Amino acid sequence: MNFSTSLVSISFLLLSFCFNVPAFAAGNSTSNSTHILLSCGTSETSIDDVNNLTWIGDSTTKYISQTASQISSIPNQNPSVPEVPYSNARIFTSNYTYTFPLSPGLYFLRLYFYPTNYSNLFASDSYMTVTVGPYTLLSNFSAWITVTALDYDYLFREFSINITSTTLNLTFAPSTKHPNAFAFINGIEIVSSPDIFSISTDYYGDGTNKVFSYDQGMAFQTMYRLNVGGQSLSPSEDSGNMYRSWENDQNYIFGAAFGVANQKDPNVTIEYPPNMPQYIAPFDVYETARSMGPEPKINLQYNLSWILNVDAGFKYLVRLHFCEIKYPMTKINQRVFFIYIxxxxxxNQFDVILYSGGICIPIYRDYVILTSGSGQMEMWVALHPDLSTRTQYFDAILNGLEVFKMSTVENLAGLHY
Structure with missing residues (x-):
């Protein structure tokens, strides 16, 4: 989900970071099994997508509103765009609300957009605001501008919402700031989620343990979910029945210093620690990694870096996944490195073996950061060898990287994107 927009110069403050979270019950599944897949603008009752997931037409459900809307099929769909759920759309020229009866709890909400000319409407006129209950997810959002900036044909946006009532009301509203504005949606997905965001303890670099105040009413937008050093993972390859997509990290690496992609040694097995549920990330994320490479002199001359464009003015939860997966990395103080944001x-002095307890034992770290200003800005995540402990290898490693925007005053909406 890269954003090809101009850099905005913004000050960036690191607030805190925390050790891997013990606040979950172990396991590999969610506490309930809600999974709604709506193909919007169609009355078909069963449509299978490329991941063998079955969608239903929203016209066959009780989720839709009685408010007027249009439906449209796409006769000349770009062959690069998957048919499901992008071959039909529901279009709104006035406010329109879907109502989903749900049990209270956490859910991933995914919205699928294919901006093209629908009937007599032009894609460039589509500007919309999307809300869920009190949360503004998107404001004055143009899917057309976004895909043009990204050089994509279609896109989806993923949010995590805590539902405290028995319904989720999802409202699409054409922007009042643009003449001829309309809203549209191609697909809606709602899936149960365990609490993957609760944070029990922060660990500061000066050794002071402090509690990060996590608000259960906070909403999140997934900005990036990267399988570092590995292939992209489809929803069917995810863990925990959350159907998350994991993107390859190569498009986000800074410069030509790609480091080295690694796969786990064949004679070792990933073993999750007792206090870490498997739904945090699938085995595939921890079975691959990216390191700096075997040449110590070269490694000392650069940072292994990823650049991620985000909306300024929000807090972000940056989650880094680690796992040593190759021999001879089995002992403390063999590979120690700095983590920069x-x-x-x-x-400093981050040692995967020290904190995980051994080879092929995953851990993750959460970092909460604050941005200021407005517009788009670049977030940098970088690793560099730390020689202060006389480490054996001058290297660093990362297996996975996630970035979540955190709501402020019930708002997640950035500028267009």
């Missing part, structure tokens, strides 16, 4: 030290 936006040129500030998030942690």
């Amino acid at each position: 936006n040129n500030q030290t998030a942690q």
